Amino acid sequence: MSDEQDTLSEFVEATATKFGVPGVAVGVWVDGREVYGFHGVTSVENPLPVDQDTLFVLGSVTKPFTATALMRLVAEGRVELDKPVRRYVPELVLPDERAAAEITVLQLLNHTAGLDWRMSVDTGEGDDALAAYVAKMSESELIAPPGARASYSQVGYNLAGRIIEMVTGLTYEQAIASLLFEPLGLSHTSFATNDVITRRFAVGHNVGEDATPAVARQWKDSRGNNPGGGCASSVTDMLRWARFHLGDGRAQDGAQVLPAEVLQQMQVQTVELRGSTLGDAFGICWFLRDVDGVRTVGHGGSANGQFAELLIVPERNFAVVSLSNAGPDGGLAFNQAAVRWALEHYLGVVDRDPEPLPYDEEQAGEVVGSYANDMMALTIATDGAGLTIACGIKPEIRAAADTELPPDLPPADLGLLPGDADEYIVTGGGLKGQRGFFTRDENGVITGVDLAGRLFNRVPMASK
Known part of the structure; x- marks a missing residue:
């Protein structure tokens, strides 16, 4: 050899x-x-x-x-x-x-x-x-x-x-x-x-x-x-x-x-x-x-x-x-x-990953929430010191499946990137290095997130 x-x-x-x-x-x-x-x-x-x-x-x-x-x-x-x-x-x-x-x-x-x-x-x-x-x-x-x-x-x-x-x-x-x-x-x-x-x-x-x-x-x-x-x-x-x-x-x-x-x-x-x-x-x-x-x-x-x-x-x-x-x-x-x-x-x-911004409470508040498409759900959360992203198959899809489906990805650290493009990078876990962006409507409200080229629409919060 x-x-x-x-x-x-x-x-x-x-x-x-x-x-x-x-x-x-x-x-x-x-x-x-x-x-x-x-x-x-x-x-x-x-x-x-x-x-x-x-x-x-x-x-x-x-x-x-x-x-x-x-x-x-x-x-x-x-x-x-x-x-x-x-x-x-x-x-x-x-x-x-x-x-x-x-x-x-x-x-x-x-x-x-x-x-x-x-x-x-x-x-x-x-x-x-x-x-x-x-x-x-x-x-x-x-x-x-x-x-x-x-x-x-x-x-x-x-x-x-x-x-x-x-x-x-x-x-x-x-x-x-x-x-x-x-x-x-x-x-x-x-x-x-x-x-x-x-x-x-x-x-x-x-x-x-x-x-x-x-x-x-x-x-x-x-x-x-x-x-x-x-x-x-x-x-x-x-x-x-x-x-x-x-x-x-x-x-x-x-x-x-x-x-x-x-x-x-x-x-x-x-x-x-x-x-x-x-x-x-x-x-x-x-x-x-x-x-x-x-x-x-x-x-x-x-x-x-x-x-x-x-x-x-x-x-x-x-x-x-x-x-x-x-x-x-x-x-x-x-x-x-x-x-x-x-x-x-x-x-x-x-091949270098870009460096995320320091945690900002106001920015975090804009992106925290649940997002979904036909098959998958994303949850972006904060503990007050940083952001995390979790990705998994929707429970109803998993329950209806006749065969074993891949497990969900556990929460991983996420950071927002510099600039005004609403971009982010995952900094830990199996998605480490993955980048994506948030979509806003005409009023500037975040309505979706892209991960791995796939769109996840924001899920409205249930009214109390």
Whole structure:
């Protein structure tokens, strides 16, 4: 093993141990070569060593596959980005008919369609799962008019998957395999549980109050959520995928899968993001962010006790992938640390968090309260000396679920940032480093908060 491999492996082992993560895999593409680090096991109950071919659930790192497949259809002239979604999915119905008629394909891909984050529905595992999911969208409220603002939406990406089905005549999973997995040689990437269980794969873990990781019993989300978060892959396949997006649109065997200009188009800003750790802007799917003067392109993902992070630095021909299998916060913290370490160690690029302001009682009084979206609830509280933020699944959603859901995140310290943009940063816990902002109405009253690109509307206080 080379000194470079040793250095990465030592970092991975020490950091995974620090955060209590049972199993991790990290891959780096730098100076034309691959470097890997692994630690731990696939499961605390049925342990196998994590290796370069171990499959992890990618969560939302699936979204770039969906977007890239759609862009291949765009390049072939079968889809147009500026056309209404209804051209391809005529059965689309939303509570707002005007919005249903106006939403474009691009607005799905850059999260400006005004659709909510998620829907709490399970439409089964049949080939009609996506069609049934889209039918349920008639009950999903919009958070904004199409094009009015960027707000991260799983719903939008699942609808994008339905476009792929309608245009190709294949199931979403068959289409992604044909358009991307097969030509790119991604042989350790799959949506099908029956395929994954014949290989070495990681299960999620959630850490309880006794700090012991327990296996998460729901391995992945339902099939209707596949376009937004249902893929499983290995660190080697993810590095191959990253190299494709760093390249000229050719597979490693020389086959032209996409025109180079289409890949580059995906990395060009389409809408600015405000106060987000995830990025300064959206391209087409990708989060775009300047880190220490260097432009990065990336996406993160979370599943039940599993986390994934992919970051690409086009101008340096560099990529890093980090996969981990512990929640509610250990895996997320590990991935952030691994990506930051790789940027600094290999490129000399330092990713620093901004410093929050000292606690101010008047400012705190404005933001304290409860906030919610369709699935999740946030509570911002104060003890008179500082602010905290707690995030969790709504009790009624948890009570109605047929399967185990990820645990809630415990309260973590939060600080407000300088300036007049109403931005904040989480300074502790599993969300450490996450930034967001508060939204005000025309009277200056705070009406919502954005966290991880998702809008949470303020919940009115119950009258006494």
